Amino acid sequence: MPAFIVAYIKYVDRFNYFVGRIMTYGIFIIVGVLLWSSISKTFFMPSLWTLESAQFAMVAYYILGGAYAIQLNANVRMDLFYGRWSVKTRAWVDVFTIFFLIFFLLVLLYGGLESMSYSLEYSQRSRTAWRPLLWPIKAVMCVGFIMMLLQAISQLFKDIAVIRGVEIR
Numbered sequence: 756m757p758a759f760i761v762a763y764i765k766y767v768d769r770f771n772y773f774v775g776r777i778m779t780y781g782i783f784i785i786v787g788v789l790l791w792s793s794i795s796k797t798f799f800m801p802s803l804w805t806l807e808s809a810q811f812a813m814v815a816y817y818i819l820g821g822a823y824a825i826q827l828n829a830n831v832r833m834d835l836f837y838g839r840w841s842v843k844t845r846a847w848v849d850v851f852t853i854f855f856l857i858f859f860l861l862v863l864l865y866g867g868l869e870s871m872s873y874s875l876e877y878s879q880r881s882r883t884a885w886r887p888l889l890w891p892i893k894a895v896m897c898v899g900f901i902m903m904l905l906q907a908i909s910q911l912f913k914d915i916a917v918i919r920g921v922e923i924r
Contacts, residue, residue, distance in 0.1 A: 776823070
């Protein structure tokens with residue numbers, strides 16, 4: 756494999772691994788917000804921001820952790836035949852199917868950028884009592900889509916290396 760492809764794979768994998776490991780602790784933020792929501796509703800005045808904050812944190816947790824899940828092959832797949840195939844056959848199937856993932860991520864990114872642009876242009880706010888601006892969470896989603904797209908391309912290169920019998924170091 757050319758040196759620039761190997762460098763791309765290493766950089767993207769390292770970055771997405773780093774972000775993914777940080778995002779694994781995001782569940783504690785979500786639990787903390789929801790715990791505060793329960794406590795404030797029981798003992799104090801209910802907070803307006805807790806439910807939406809938990810939803811935004813969950814979106815960030817899920818979307819920013821997506822590239823990490825792709826990297827670790829933690830995605831759900833139909834293992835009826837896949838598990839019995841040779842490593843090379845799996846790589847061929849993965850090369851074929853990764854194009855569907857890349858297309859899907861490009862569509863999501865296009866829609867996300869359009870939506871974020873609209874949110875920025877019109878200062879779009881949520882229709883709840885708290886009324887937070889929506890562009891920050893839409894920006895997080897776009898960053899997550901880009902990270903997943905870069906990781907999918909990295910996986911494509913790794914599968915091509917397996918097919919060619921080349922080891923990436």
